Amino acid sequence: MGKTTTSAALAMGLAQRGHRTAVIDFDVGLRNLDLIMGCERRVVYDFVNVINGEANINQALIRDKRCDALYVLPASQTRDKEALTKDGVGRVLEELGKTFDYIVCDSPAGIEHGAHMAMYYADDAVVVTNPEVSSVRDSDRMLGILSSKSRRAERNEAPIREYLLLTRYAPERVAKGEMLSVNDVREILSLDLLGVIPESKAVLNASNSGVPVILDTESDAGQAYHDAVGRYLGEDLPHRFLEIKKKGFFSRLMGG
């Protein structure tokens, strides 16, 4: 899917632009944000420790070695998901909100408890989707939940701002009809796209070496994430990497 990859990239992108940013792993029991961020060997305390009052937030936050403005709050690998209580999550987010400009919450898959906790207090939500019918349906479902099960919805406040990020996009496969196109996805979900991230080997290389792919400024995926952060902050940037890489006149003609 690409949620954790995206959380890491957006958090790093925001922090690189000088915004104090924390990124939190809500995937209790399956933590891997710390791997992708390359800080797995510096984990002492985790999110659940903070919720349970076994550590304070400053003890648990891990400062990124590459960027001073970025901190990671890892998930617990051992606790069960119910440890994330609504009150507990709320307290931690409120505490972080005092000193951070952005808090990025990396949601687990599905629409179960962990995902609900990750979105419940959100102001903005980035729904990550792949160009496949089943993934787009799931995203549609998630958008419905965002608009009815968040704190903003319960309190009748302005709705969560919705952003759509399409990832693992492969123009060749779109041309062959094996994948939905950007326009199909936009049409089905009736949302504009924050970014289109191409399918890229750079992503796997980046996660294997613990470097958020946005730092790989040579790569197409890194550049696409960089653009997405810019758009999120209000820049008007055209989408890149939507076309098949130049392979000569004929293939471009076929790619439409």
Add this chain to the structure above:
Amino acid sequence: MTSHPTAGADSPKPAFELKAATFTLPVIRLLGIDMDAVADQLGVKVDQAPDFFRNTPVVIDLSGLPPGAGQIEFPLLVGLMRGFGMIPVGIRGGTEEQHAAAEAMELAILGDAFVRRTPPREAASQPDPRPAPRPAASPASAVAEEGVHASQRLVTRPVRSGQRVYAPGGDLSVVAPVSHGAELMADGNIHVYGPLRGRAMAGMKGDISARIFCQDLQAELLSVAGHYRISENIPDEVKGVPVQIFLDGDVLRVEKL
């Protein structure tokens, strides 16, 4: 022997069948526990639409109460609702204490799987100033009108998979797409100004003159007063074009506009 073929010699003729069915009920969403305020405001609503409440089963929703709101005077509330002709059948949401108190009044505790609330909000197109003003329900009003008194309901945000929108006692207009797996219901007509990919059910209370109008028909299911058609039985030539759907005798017709 003239007995029912499935009944043995010594078992009596079946007197009933057990079945599951889904109903859509009006919901009163409490926003405070002051029963005097509820009584006053409910009285006004009932005056506006007395027929709508007569012998109508109603669910009491507690999810809008502020945390720590305290005990609800269910005996008062139930008496009040019965006095207005409603039949309070159960509650939804709330704390365990509240559930116990409701059970003491023989109210059922319902899950929230049905009658999904779609918050009354406007399109996201306007830049939203934050912190936002509270639009519909002002804190002063004790009863939110969800499923109560609404002869017309307008939805301006996409209706997503898994969401249900019901316009009791009137028409439903949707000025946005309706996704696969979403459900629209109205006692009156349904209008969709956008692709309709989910289900649309008009005339929920049996109004055979109710119609569905839509600009781009891709629906999974259409129904008027219980007469339905599934996607498979909708001819291709009416798909993707503006149509109206209405009952002609027993036949549900789909006609180009």
